[in-house]
Amino acid sequence: MDFVNTTFDELRGLLRNRYSTKWNRYDSEVIPMWVADMDLGVDESIVSAIDDASRNFGLGYPSQSLMDELNSSFSRLYARKFNGKIDQTLTVATTDVVQTIYIAISTFSEEGDGVIVQTPIYPPFLSTPKILKRNAVENRLKVDDDGYHFDIDDFYAKASDPKNKIALLCSPHNPTGMVMSRELLLEVSKICAETDTLMIVDEIHGQIIFGDTFTSISAIDTDADYIVCTSATKAYNIAGTRCAVAAFSSKGVMDKFDAIPFHLRGMPSNIGVVAAIAAWDHADPWLSRVLDHLNHNRSVLRSFTERSELFTIPKNSRATYLAWLRFVDDSQPWKVLLDKAKVGCSPGIDFGESGNYHARMNLATTTATLEEALNRIEKYL
Numbered sequence: 001m002d003f004v005n006t007t008f009d010e011l012r013g014l015l016r017n018r019y020s021t022k023w024n025r026y027d028s029e030v031i032p033m034w035v036a037d038m039d040l041g042v043d044e045s046i047v048s049a050i051d052d053a054s055r056n057f058g059l060g061y062p063s064q065s066l067m068d069e070l071n072s073s074f075s076r077l078y079a080r081k082f083n084g085k086i087d088q089t090l091t092v093a094t095t096d097v098v099q100t101i102y103i104a105i106s107t108f109s110e111e112g113d114g115v116i117v118q119t120p121i122y123p124p125f126l127s128t129p130k131i132l133k134r135n136a137v138e139n140r141l142k143v144d145d146d147g148y149h150f151d152i153d154d155f156y157a158k159a160s161d162p163k164n165k166i167a168l169l170c171s172p173h174n175p176t177g178m179v180m181s182r183e184l185l186l187e188v189s190k191i192c193a194e195t196d197t198l199m200i201v202d203e204i205h206g207q208i209i210f211g212d213t214f215t216s217i218s219a220i221d222t223d224a225d226y227i228v229c230t231s232a233t234k235a236y237n238i239a240g241t242r243c244a245v246a247a248f249s250s251k252g253v254m255d256k257f258d259a260i261p262f263h264l265r266g267m268p269s270n271i272g273v274v275a276a277i278a279a280w281d282h283a284d285p286w287l288s289r290v291l292d293h294l295n296h297n298r299s300v301l302r303s304f305t306e307r308s309e310l311f312t313i314p315k316n317s318r319a320t321y322l323a324w325l326r327f328v329d330d331s332q333p334w335k336v337l338l339d340k341a342k343v344g345c346s347p348g349i350d351f352g353e354s355g356n357y358h359a360r361m362n363l364a365t366t367t368a369t370l371e372e373a374l375n376r377i378e379k380y381l
Contacts (some may be wrong), residue, residue, distance in 0.1 A: 001040065001041050001366075002366070003040060003289075003290075003293040003366055003367065004293070004296075004366060004367045004368065005366070005367070005368050006366040006368060006369070007366070007368045007369065007372070008031055008368070008369045008372050008373075011039055011365070011366060011369055012028060015039060016028060019240070020037075021035060021037070022034065022035050022037045025344065026338070026344045027342075029342050030338065030342045030343065030344045031342065031343050031344065031369060031372065031373045031376070032344045032362075033343060033344055033345050033361045033362045033363075033365065033373060034344050034345055034346045034360070034362060035346070035362070036174075036234060036239075036320075036321075036322060036362060036364075037237070037239055037362070037364075038237040038290070038321070038364035038365075039364060039365040039366065039369070040237060040290055040293070040364060040365070040366075041237070042236070042237050042238060043236065043278075043279070043282070043283035043285075043286035043287075044286075045278045045279075045282035045283050045286075046236065046238060046275050046278045046279055046282075046283060048278070049274045049275060049277065049278035050241075050271055050274060050275055050278075052274075053270055053271060053274045054271075058270050058274070059270060059271070060270065061270075062267070062268070062269070062270045062273050066270065066273055066274070067093060067273065068088075069273075069277055070093060070243075070245070070268075070273050070276060070277055071088045071091045071093075071245070072088060073276070073277045073280045073281050074086065074088075074091065074230075074245045074247075074276075074280065075087075075088050075091070076280070076281075077280045078216060078218060078219075078247075081206075081207065082206065082214060082215070082216040082218070082219050083216075083219045084216045084218035084219045084228075085218050085219065086218055086228075086247050087247075089251075090247060090248045090249075090250070090251060090254050091245055091246065091247045091248070091254075092245070092246045092248075092254065092257060092258055093243065093244070093245055093246075093267060093268050093273070094244045094245070094246055094265065094266075094267075094268070095242045095243065095244060095266055095267070095268055095272070096231060096233070096242060096243075096244045097202055097204050097229045097230065097231050097244050098124045098128070099244070099265075099266075100200075100227070100229040100244060100246045101124065101125075101128055101168065101200060101202065101229060102128055102132070103257060103260050103265060104166075104198075104200050104227050104229075104246075104257060105128060105129060105132055105134060105166060105168075105200070106132050107256055107257055107259070107260060108165060108166060108198050108256070108257075109134055109165040109166055110165075111132075111133040111134065112133070112134070112135065112163070113134050113135070113163055113164070113165045113166070114134065114135045114136075114137040114158070114161065114163050114164035114165065114166075115128075115129040115134050115135065115136055115137060115164070115165070115166045115167075115168050116137045116139050116155065116158045116159060116164055116166065116167045116168065116197070117129075117136050117137065117138060117139065117168050118139050118140070118141050118150065118169070118170065118173065119138045119139075119140050119141065119351065119352035119353070119354050119355075120141070120175060120176065120324070120348070120351035120352045120354045120355040120358065121170060121173075121174070121175075121351055121352055122170055122174040122175065122202075122351070123350045123351060125168055125170065126351075126352060129168075135163075137158050137161075137164050138352065139151060139154050139155045139158050140154070140354055141173075141176065141178065141354075145315070146314075146315050146316050147176065147177075147178065147314030147315050147316035147317060148173070148176040148178045148314055148316065148317075149178070149316075150178070150180065150184055150188075152184070152187060152188070152191075155167075155188065155191065156191050159191050159192060159195040159197045160195050164197065165197065165198060166197065166198045166199075166200055167188070167192055167197050167198070167199050167200070168200045168202075169188070169199060169200065169201045169202065169217075170202045170205075171185070171201055171202065171203055171206070171214075171217070172203075172205045172206065172208070172209065172214060172318075172319030172320060173319070173320075174205060174320055174322060175320070175322050175324045175346075175351055175358075175360045176314055176317060176324050177314060177316075177317030177318055177319045177320050177322070177323075177324065178314070178316065178317070178318075178319070179209065179212045179213075179214060179318045179319050180215065181215065182213075182215040182219075182220065185215050185217060185220060186220050186222070189217065189220060189222035189223075189224040189226070190222070190224070192222075192224040192225075192226075193222060193223040193224040197224070198224075198225050198226070198227070198253075199217060199224055199225065199226035199227070200226070200227050200229065201216075201217045201226060201227065201228055201229065202229045202230070203216055203217075203228055203229065203230045204229070204230050204231050204233070204234045205234055205235075205319055205320045206230065207234075207235040207287065208234065208235055208291065208294070208319055208320050208321060209318060209319050210291070210294075210295050210298065210318050210319065211318055212318035212319065214319070216228065218247060222249075224249070225249050225250065225253050226248075226249045226253075227246055227247070227248055227249070227253065227257065228246065228247040228248075229244065229246055230244065230245060230247075231243060231244035231245065231276070232275070232276040232279040232280055235279070235287055236275075236279035236283055236286075236287065237290075237364075238275050238276075238279065241268075241269075241271055241272040241275040241276070242268055242269060242272045243268035243269070243272030243273055243275065243276045244268070245276075290364075293367075294321045294363060294364060296367065297321075297363040297364075297365070297367055297370050298323070298363060300367060300370055300371065300374070301313065301323055301361075301363060301370070301374070304374050304378075308378060309328075310327070310377060310378065310381050311325040311326055311327045311328075311333070311359075312325075312326045313325060313326070321362065321363045321364040322360055322361070322362055322363070323360065323361045323362075323363055324358060324360055325345070325348075325358060325359045325360070325361055326357060326358055327357050327358070327359070328357070330357065331356045331357050332347070332348075332349070332356075333348070333357065333358070333359045334346065334347040334348065334359040335347075336381060337359060337377065337381075340380040340381065341373070341376040341377045341379070341380040341381060342376060343361075343373045343376055343377060345359040345360055345361045345362075346359060346360040346361075346362075347359065348360065361373075
């Protein structure tokens, strides 16, 4: 696929099919820029691995050796890219990151306990505690002209409350693109160790970084208990394959998590496992090309904001392919974007009360499609 010149009409012909949630949510004239799903295809090594499994009697239950291969691929990835210290014996495969979060919150807290989140935040971080009858405790990000920043003083106050048992971190942060520095992550982990607060760290966007360095919690020395939650699905565009990995700071933490009955927790399919292995072991050249393209699209959007006063974006956003748009005059801009411009973005309010006046736009599309969306916005808003 031509990442730059493929038009919206051409993409619609390819992607508005029986498989796509993203492309079938709205009427056909709407440009879908909401859910975190790329329009950029999949690396051939992943396609080949799935094809090989399907043609060679690989659609049964995964073998233990294949699951061991998944854990090995995962630990190599973290060592190679993040200097992460992943013990292969302290990992558990799940179907996705949100499932991991559900299991961890239900296992390591009780009804009525608090789960600290940094708002605005990926909607399941708010809905999961609520569904599990916990309290989502907002540690709101601070905002200035540069963008969003972690409020460490407020975090310390929230973590010091014995009712708040879990710190649920999105690192890098969705939707703001904030990247936690090594120094900040170390400070957060020291607070969690001091207050006996479990860290659940969603690192799924850790490979989608622009002009910054991602630090995994597994790469720092800490006495805090933590669970790393990640997957190949975001960086390599394979969300439908349903495979994730959780890594644990200690055997004690893993054993408590792993006590959830196997048949209740479920497991990834062979397809998900071989896709993740292929992604982590072979698809980095494809990912490098995609990151270059995403960075180009980020520049297109930034240039638009510099010549237009319709919305702003955080200057210090250096991760994810998701843009956090701030509108001045409309508390629910996603409605206007959809109704007038026919551009389908995620409602800001879904990310918490601080998401009013915001919409989240997915930039993982072709440049021609992004430019058409921006032209529509400029014309109709």
